[in-house]
Amino acid sequence: MNQAKGIWFAVLSACGFGAMPIFANYAYRAGGDVITVLTGRFLFAAIALWVIVWVRKLPVRIGKWAVVQCVLLGMLGYAVVSFCYFASLKYISASMTAILLYLYPAFVTVLSLLTRQEKWQARKGVALFCSFFGLLMIVGLSGGQINLLGVLLGGAAGLLYSFFILVNRQVGLGLPVLTMTAFLVTGAFLAFAAIGLLNRSIHPVMAPYGYLAILAISLFSTVLGIWLFSASIQLIGPANASIISMFEPVFTILLGYLLFAERMTPLQMAGALMILLSLFILQLKLPNRTGKNTHTEIS
Incomplete structure (x- = not known):
């Protein structure tokens, strides 16, 4: 029963x-912009x-x-x-x-190898090959019209995500996932609120x-997503939960196709599958690890 749950x-x-990028697209279509959203x-x-931290009486007392x-x-x-x-x-x-x-898992692996936090393994080499060859298939070989700025921003998100994960590991305050995430989310809110107020880029008027x-982004894609993933780790372990989480981009592709008629060329789809394969290969090492999963560290 617990395993099924x-x-x-x-x-x-x-x-x-x-579903997060799908909700974001709806917010943009309603008149919202990046900073406002x-x-x-x-x-x-x-x-x-x-509120969850308070109701569950999770520890929050840490040094200034x-x-x-x-x-x-x-x-x-x-x-x-x-x-x-x-x-x-x-x-x-x-x-x-x-x-x-x-x-980002490929970027984390490369950075971990460069900083000697992890040792080289043939499995990692295969995963990196699949990941970056998949990226080449999506961007460089597809022959379609791809917005370079969008690709750079998306790739930067993955690269910066990997830096964030490595720094987050070093901070390692031993807090529950929800408490740590509450602090991180509060910091992110302060950053965007400050930017929005300083350059007057918050425009709350929309459909x-x-x-x-x-x-939906806040509650379903952020809070509930983190909460459910944390609970799944407790029930089935980080390795199984991480492998199942690979369904995330697949669900995005499915929703994009159904709701926005988004299309990927056969070569781009093959590249996407290569990246997912690399993720699966990298996730297989998790049973040898103790502690946190990358999704629980940022979510």
């Missing part, structure tokens, strides 16, 4: 994360997360310097990654953005469904 939690979490996302998510570290990590890490990800949706499809973000889309 854990699997469903992981699947629903992947659906929540995978992200400010709303992190505002409502922060409120919801702190630790609080500063968490908030700065949210402002300079989480916020920047989110901006690149959401900005890329202005130029390329949600499907393409989701696939580019999922290059009503735009507000619903922002709420």
